[in-house]
Amino acid sequence: MQPSGTSPTGTATEIVLPLPTPQTVADWLAELPLAHPERCLDALLALLRALNAKPDLSGPARLVLADTIRPRAAQLAGQIDTHSLDAALPYPPELAQRIETTSQLRRELGNLYAYACPASRSANSLWLGDADPSLVALYRAFQHWGLALLDTARLYREPDPAFWPDLYRAYRLAEAQGAASARFGDPGEPPACRTPLGQFKRILLFAMADYGRYRQRDMRLIYRMLGEWADHAAWEARPVIGEQLARFRLDLDSEHGPYRIRDDWMPAPSCRFLFIGRLIERLLDKSPEQRAKLATLGLNGHRLPTLLAKSLFGPAQRRSERLPLHQPCQLFIGFQELVAALDPRPTHTKPRLKPVNAGRADWLKAASRLELLPMEHEVAEHPRQDERALRADAVIERLLLDSSGCPRDEIWGAAAADRTGADPGTAGELLNTDPHGYCVLLCDGGDPKLQAGSLVGIAEAPHPPHISVIRWLAQRETGLRFGVELLSPSAESVALWDELGHPQGKGLLLPPIAAVRAEPEILLPPTGFHAGVLLRLSGKTTHAGFHLGRLQEATASFSRFKLIPAPLELAL
Structure with missing residues (x-):
């Protein structure tokens, strides 16, 4: 046994590593x-780095050691993945460090598999060992590098500079050995990804999917979808097939990831091209067979495949230039915080919701998993005591009364009656703007809980907040920045009442704006409302009845509906 000094994450823990033999490593694992998953991750990462630094290990020995380590690494990484699926940004330092360590762990395990391949002809090659070609080692290397990229995406960062050269070098080796299309019987992967080329294409497509626009759970679903249909993306050494032009280009001799083909590119022998026409068609397919397939992948509906198709096809051409600002602003993040900023008066007590036709067993089952409520709900005037177990973020503002009749804020000890002092919000800096939105840098301080798709108010003193929605996030050296799309320069906080006179909380009324919307719209909580419902709105300037029209947008933060004026006899 040999000590390695401090842990890879910089803590003062001394890690004792085993000798590089399968049995001692298995006993050590x-x-x-x-x-203590943090200590386990540190220890595994230190072991993998030590093994990758040994030039005297043979290729077969590396392959056996990698296969010995792989199950334990997958177990620990899976625990971290579960905890980060719905986390808001900025991450707590401990969680951010765990995700970073997991990414490095998968990267080093992929390197260990890659180093088990035969040496290349270059004297400066990273590929070590003297074994015969091992196709499974290349396959496993791509597999773990793809998972490392998924972890990097959860941090909303770009991969480190060495990622793409290592990936391209491995593909060149697979191509030179004729192993790129070799198929393996791996039940853990979809058929399209059971080859090194399939794994390689999934990595490239995921990198081009603009993953900063998605929540972490959606990233995992996108990675799964791309693996399922990676064979629908054609991979060629020429940029044109018939009349179809490739969408993406990459240079295997470069240090950069794939990028969209532009008019000014120059061909080179080391260039490869991706054609995604068939993949886009598959993602946009709305047939019953496609819906059934999406259900097996864990998707409910076509929203995410459609968004993915738009991301891959490419962003719309910018219609105006961005103007630098560098102005301070205040951010009100999330539906409830924005409502409170516009109208700090206490909200009306509203009845609890229950799923339509759901019995006690179904409700408790959903509560035990802390899942979001289904989209269809009806109003229940007498909430059940046992339903108080549910504390999912999306419905927490709808937990109002227990059997004692006390308001929720009194039960939880909040001073609901004293909300006259508006929340100052979170400090931010407007970096640049165009007519459609802002790029915002988050300043230190507070606990803003940012997520893609979250509603956010942007206030420049002394003006009221602009209403916007977060469209992308990116972690840079200067801090966390995000892009927002403006929905409205202003909104009115309105109290909501159903047709029986029961209060339904508050919403945000968006006024008509020329060239944006001809009719008013309303922002509501993400669950509990659907098209056709009659609501009476009461605000500072609005007192009218409306039917909820077409659902314009739905995220985990809010729902946006068109409003249809109700007949006078119903509105009163």
Whole structure:
């Protein structure tokens, strides 16, 4: 046994590493303190780095050691993945470090597999070992590098500079050995990704999917979708097939990822091209067979495949230049915080919701998983005591009364009656703007809980907040920045009442704006409302009845509906 000094994450923990033999490594893995995943991740990362730094290890020995480590690494990484699926940004430092360590762990495990391949002809090659070609090692290398990229995406960062050269070098080796299309019987992967080329294409497509626009859970679903249909993307050494032009280009001799083909590109022998026409058609397919397939992948409906198709096809051409600003602003993030900023008066108590035709067992089952409520709901005037177990973020503002009749804020100890002092919000800086939105830099301080698709108010003193929605996030050296699309320069906070006179909380009324919307729209909580419902709105300037029209947008933060004026006899 040999000590390695401090842990890879910089803590003062000394890690004792095993000798590089399969049996000693297996015994060492069995003794890891699984109750402390951080220590286990540190230890595994230190072991992998030590093994990758040994030039005297043979290729077969590396392959056996990698296969020995892989199950334990997958177990620990899976635990971290579960905790980060719905986390808001900025991450707590501990969670950010865990995700970063997991990404490095998968990257180093992929390197260990890659180093088990035969040496290349270059004296400066990263590929070590003297074994015969091992196709499974290349396959596993691509597999773990793809997962490392998925972890990097969860951090909303770009991969490190060495990622793409290593990936291209491995593909060149697979191509030179005629192993790129070799198929493996891996039940853990879809058929389209059971080849090194399939794994390679999934990595490229995911990198071009503009993953900063998605929540972490959606990223995983996108990665799964791209793996399922990677064979629908054609991979060629020429930019044109018949009359079809390739969408993406990459240079295997470069240090950069793939990029969209533009008019000023120059061909080179090391260039390869991706054609995604068939893949786009498959993503936009709305047949019953496609719906059934999406259900097996864990998707409910066509929203995410449609968004993915738009991301891959490319962003719309910018219609105006961005103007630099560098002005301070205040941010009100999330539906409830924005409502409170526009109208700090206490909200009306509203009845609890229950799923339509759902029995006690179904409700408790959903509560135990802390899942979002289904989209269809009806109003219940007498909430059940046992339903208080549900604390999912999307419905937490709808938990109002228990059997004692006390308001929720009194039960939880909040001073609901004293909300006259408006929340100052979170500090930010407007970096640049165009007529459609802003690029915002988050300043230090507070706990803003940013997520793609979240509603956010942007206030420049002394003006009221502009209403916008977060469209992308990116972690840079200067901090966390995000792009927002403006929905309206202003909004009116309105109290909501159903047709029976029961209060339904508050919403944000968006006024008509020329060239944007001809009719008013309303922002509501993400669950509990659907098209056709009659609501009476009461605000500072609005007192009218409306039917909810077409659902314009739905995220985990809000729902946006068109409003249809109700007949006078119904509105009163």
